[in-house]
Amino acid sequence: MKKNRLAVHTTAVIGIAAAALLAGGCESLQDAVEVMRKPEVRITATELESLSFSGLTLRFDVEVKNPNPIGIGLSGFDYELQIEGNPFVSGEVQDKVTIAARERSIIPLPVELGFDEIAQTIADLEGKEEAAYQLSSGFSFDLPVLGRVRVPVQTDGTFPVLRPPRLQVVSLRLNEISLSAASLALDLELINRNSFKVFIESLEYRFQVDGREWVSGMHQARVRILENDSAELTVPLDLDFAALGRGVYQLILGGQRLEYALEANVHVGTSLRTLKEASLPFKLAGQLRIQR
DSSP states (O other): OEESOBOOOOSOOOOOOOOSOOSTTOOSHHHHHHTOOOOEEEEEEEEEEEEOSSEEEEEEEEEEEOOSSSOEEEEEEEEEEEETTEEEEEEEEOOOEEEOTTOEEEEEEEEEEEHHHHHHHOGGGTTOSEEEEEEEEEEEEEETTTEEEEEEEEEEEEEEOOOOOEEEEEEEEEEEEOSSEEEEEEEEEEEOOSSSOEEEEEEEEEEEETTEEEEEEEEEEEEEEOTTOEEEEEEEEEEEHHHHOHHHHHHHHHOOOEEEEEEEEEEEEESOTTOOEEEEEEEEEEEEOOBO
């Protein structure tokens, strides 16, 4: 089980109200201590704070209500997050927060989840577009008379499961060649493995052959990929033999299989309201023969 993946931030830190003027008919601090009650804790909201092809962040807003006529201290909390009934992440956070007399405080709890980690840990997610989760937590308080008190809280729901698109090299074609330059076309295929549309906007690339960089640059594109579908993208490659050397000319005309390496960063949009744009990095390598 993963540990320490939960971060805590507080919206308010309020000083302890340990004054003699206490509401509810109490006439002294001793009277207040004798009527101490447990704090009330509940999860008021769950938000999808961020979403990408690599993971997401869920934010749980926890409301802590102090019903007592004196301030109390939250000493920390423990948590466990289950996905599809399987324990995934757990731990403890020792953040101290003070809640004033008869006041409320909202504590946001962001939980970061990586899709690769989830897929490696939870086998039941294969083919699913969303996953069920359950968050169980206990908030601990140090109270006069009552001592250390733990108040449990729980919530459940679902979150979307995204699968990063895949990129593969289809072919490298020769369009034109002269003694000084050559024009080639690199055919790529981007595979969308999700039930929403993906729109290719542009591509940054660096293309090497036999360990030597042939060309790099930016290619603007407007390609739509439907749900669970694929689309081809053609990147023009213009080579200058004066810069690359005559050896490249011989390689192009030689007809042998070439070792290539492609580094690409594909900028896309999606039809998801919660994921308007994303950048997809790829590193591909293999062998190909230039088609003439």
